[in-house]
Amino acid sequence: MSRNSIKIISVVGARPNFMKIAPFIRAIEMHNENSDDTIDHILVHTGQHYDDRMSKAFFKALNIPDADINLGIGSGTHAEQVGNTMIAFEKVLHKEKPDWVVVVGDVNATLACSVTARKELIKCCHIEAGLRSGDMAMPEEINRLVTDRLCDLLLIPDQLSEKNLINEGALQHQIKFVGNIMIDTLEAQKEKAKKLEISSILYNNNLFGQYGEKLVKSLSEFKDTDPFALMTLHRPSNVDDEKVLAQLMDFITNEVSQELYIIWPIHPRTEKQLKKFNLWESIIQCRKLLLMHPIGYHEMLRLNMGAKIMLTDSGGLQEECTVLGTPCLTLRWNTERPVTLREHGGASVLVGNNIKRIRAEFEDTISKNRKPVRPELWDGNTASRCLEAILNYED
Numbered sequence: 001m002s003r004n005s006i007k008i009i010s011v012v013g014a015r016p017n018f019m020k021i022a023p024f025i026r027a028i029e030m031h032n033e034n035s036d037d038t039i040d041h042i043l044v045h046t047g048q049h050y051d052d053r054m055s056k057a058f059f060k061a062l063n064i065p066d067a068d069i070n071l072g073i074g075s076g077t078h079a080e081q082v083g084n085t086m087i088a089f090e091k092v093l094h095k096e097k098p099d100w101v102v103v104v105g106d107v108n109a110t111l112a113c114s115v116t117a118r119k120e121l122i123k124c125c126h127i128e129a130g131l132r133s134g135d136m137a138m139p140e141e142i143n144r145l146v147t148d149r150l151c152d153l154l155l156i157p158d159q160l161s162e163k164n165l166i167n168e169g170a171l172q173h174q175i176k177f178v179g180n181i182m183i184d185t186l187e188a189q190k191e192k193a194k195k196l197e198i199s200s201i202l203y204n205n206n207l208f209g210q211y212g213e214k215l216v217k218s219l220s221e222f223k224d225t226d227p228f229a230l231m232t233l234h235r236p237s238n239v240d241d242e243k244v245l246a247q248l249m250d251f252i253t254n255e256v257s258q259e260l261y262i263i264w265p266i267h268p269r270t271e272k273q274l275k276k277f278n279l280w281e282s283i284i285q286c287r288k289l290l291l292m293h294p295i296g297y298h299e300m301l302r303l304n305m306g307a308k309i310m311l312t313d314s315g316g317l318q319e320e321c322t323v324l325g326t327p328c329l330t331l332r333w334n335t336e337r338p339v340t341l342r343e344h345g346g347a348s349v350l351v352g353n354n355i356k357r358i359r360a361e362f363e364d365t366i367s368k369n370r371k372p373v374r375p376e377l378w379d380g381n382t383a384s385r386c387l388e389a390i391l392n393y394e395d
C-alpha cells in the first residue's frame, strides 16, 4: 500500500467514543501538516447517541469536526442498532473504499463497523483492544470479543490486555501497546476544565427548571468548598432491575446524603428507568442530591477533579479517576479495566450493587488519602502512537 494514498474511515457512535476519537483526528491533522503523505480521513457517526447533550456538545467542546457521514441509527434494541448500522455502513464502504477502518471502545458501533469492514476485506484497527471483564451478560463484552477477533491491528491501553488477546489466538505482530487514548484528551483539556466553577456547572446543568422549588433551594445552599460525591449510573445491571435500583437510591438518598452532597448527571436510560419504577418523585425530594442533565466533557472533568469520591458504573470514569486520584467505588462486580483497581495501583474498588459492601467501602474510602499510580503510557501521547502503528502495519 502506498502511504501517500491512504484513506482511513474512523467510526464513532456513542458518548464514550468522542473523547477517544478527538486526539486521533488531531494526530491525523498533525501528520498532514508535517508530512508530504496525506491521509484522507472520513469520520462516520453512526448516530447511536443523538441528543445534543450526549453527542453534539462533545463535538463542540473537543473541537471534533462535524462527522462527514451520519448514519442516523438512533435508539433501538441491540440487534436493531447493530443490524441497521451494518446495512448503512456497508454502503459507505462500497462508495468510499477506504484502506482502513478504525473503531474505538466497545459500543454497538464498534462491533457493527468492524464486522462490516472485515466482510468487505478492509483492514480494521481497534483502539482500546484487549479489555475483558469476563462477563458475557454485558453487551460491551460481546462487542469487545467479536471486534478483537476480527481486527487486523489491536492497539492496547495496558500490558494486562496483551495476555487476553494472546489467549484468544491473536498473533503478536497484530498487538501494539500504545497507552490510553482517552488520557490524551484529559491531558489536553484539564487546564480549561480547572477554570470552571463548580457552582456555575450546577446552575447551568441542573434539572430544577423542570422539577421545582426544592432543587432551587439545594443549589443555592451549595458552596464550592462543600465536599461532594459524584455519581453516574447507566448499566443495565444497575438500572434495569427495580429492586437493585431502589436499594441503590435508598442508600444514596438516606445514607450518603447524611455526609455529603451528591452530584448526579443522569443518563437518559436511567432517568427513564427511575420514572418507570416510580422512584423519581422520591429521589427529587432529597435536598443533598443535585440532579443534572448529562453534562459536558469539561464540566465532568472539573467535577471529577473536585469530588471527594466517585460512585460509578462507567469504565471511562474509572480510568479518569485513576489519573486524577479521585477515589472511585465501581458499582460493578467485575471490570474490563483491572489496571484501574487499587491492587494494580489505581483508584478504584469493585463494590457491585451490594449495599453492605458499598457502605463499608464508602466509609473506608472517604476516611483515607491516597495517591494512585498512573499506568504506563497513559501520558497524553497515545494518539500519535496509534497512527504510527497503522501507517507502519505489515501483514
Ligand code: UD1
Binding pocket: 014, 015, 016, 048, 049, 050, 051, 052, 054, 055, 075, 076, 106, 107, 108, 109, 139, 140, 234, 267, 268, 269
Ligand atoms: C451505550 C453503550 C455503553 C456506553 C454508554 C455511554 C452499547 C452497547 N452501550 O449505552 O457501552 O457506556 O452508551 O453512554 O453500545 N438515549 C437518549 N438519547 C441519546 C442516546 C440514548 O435518550 O442521545 C436513550 C435511548 O433511547 C435508550 C437509552 O438512552 O433508551 C440507552 O441508549 P443506548 O444507546 O441503547 O445505550 P447506552 O445505555 O447509552
